[in-house]
Amino acid sequence: MTTLLKQNIASHISLSDTEMEGFCNLFQHKTIQKKSFLLREGEVCKFEGFVTKGLFRVYHIDKNGLEQILYFAIENWWITDIDSFTNESPSQLFIEAIEDSEVLVISKKDKEFAYSNLPKIEKLFRVMTQKTHVALQRRMIDNLSKTAESRYIEFLEKYPKLVQRLSNIQIAAYLGITNVFLSNIRKKIAVRK
Amino acid sequence: MTTLLKQNIASHISLSDTEMEGFCNLFQHKTIQKKSFLLREGEVCKFEGFVTKGLFRVYHIDKNGLEQILYFAIENWWITDIDSFTNESPSQLFIEAIEDSEVLVISKKDKEFAYSNLPKIEKLFRVMTQKTHVALQRRMIDNLSKTAESRYIEFLEKYPKLVQRLSNIQIAAYLGITNVFLSNIRKKIAVRK
DNA sequence: TTTATTTATTAAACTAGTTTAATGTTTTGA
């Protein structure tokens, strides 16, 4: 049940078997059907989750009803709204299953218990947050400096497996463009080949 | 010398006097002249810094020579390229003083020393990285969902003091638009009032 | 199996933001 989670943790820090067990036992297993939500806008995010099966999208809907996808999460990825979770504030985000999915979730209370009783967990989340932040910083630079076309091409190269599981509507919402414009880009690329 | 730093740390976590002294002693004081660089593209970022005086901009120059400002840092803010610093990879960023400035810097080695000898420091940077990440995530959503005009207005409201110390060129580079377009926005707003 | 819904594509008109260039103003530094 928690094999994938243990592997994931071990890739960030090293824990003794007892520590690992102790921490992983704090997680609960959840099954989420396609098109249902782990979190909706306005709710306070009370969990941090680790995806063991399936695929999620984490997105925002702006006042014009347009959807911006912050990130996707497949097997071996973590999901939460860190803003809402840490500040206990209403979330601006939706977290929705794109496929039938399974997640291991830890509550805020149990996470705080881990912070105080297993000092290395502090390091785990320090390291993970750093990596997430680096990824977002790179994406920010890309969004500011690159055209939609090269962002699309790089997305295809970086996540070839993921792409196959997504619609073009979802890819466009991640790239920050309309699906109509993505269609134009795709045509342009196809003609070139 | 380190009063501001101590206050800043105390706003995130609580440390005993000895811990606080021990940690702050790892920092070195640096004076940086206006228009000179704490970090240039291609260099590995070997420090994490805390600004005690002045103003910096952290930016990227894309292949067309256009500048994108990731963030500004004034007194009481931290600066580093967390990507280059943690991965010891060549930086994509420039960190440049906009005014004559002063910084307290800690080296990677000393920071790691602190992580292993002062467990609460792990928490300090976990908490700080989380906050930075939340801020960047909010900005990402704004950049994807709002017009340049409303991003400009919100920037003015959020950082009124900072604005007075920046040129419009710099503000435009932060907002992700040209200074020409920012001028148009400013005119439009002025007419409305 | 049939119908309804979602998805992808195309076209055409449109708009937010860019580019280039010129002009005046302010700041800087020697």
Add this chain to the structure above:
DNA sequence: TCAAAACATTAAACTAGTTTAATAAATAAA
């Protein structure tokens, strides 16, 4: 204190990306 450099504004032509709408194809649901 004077010349050079950096800055802000304006105009006009341009382009990357949007909007709306229509059509065909694929998927899901009944």
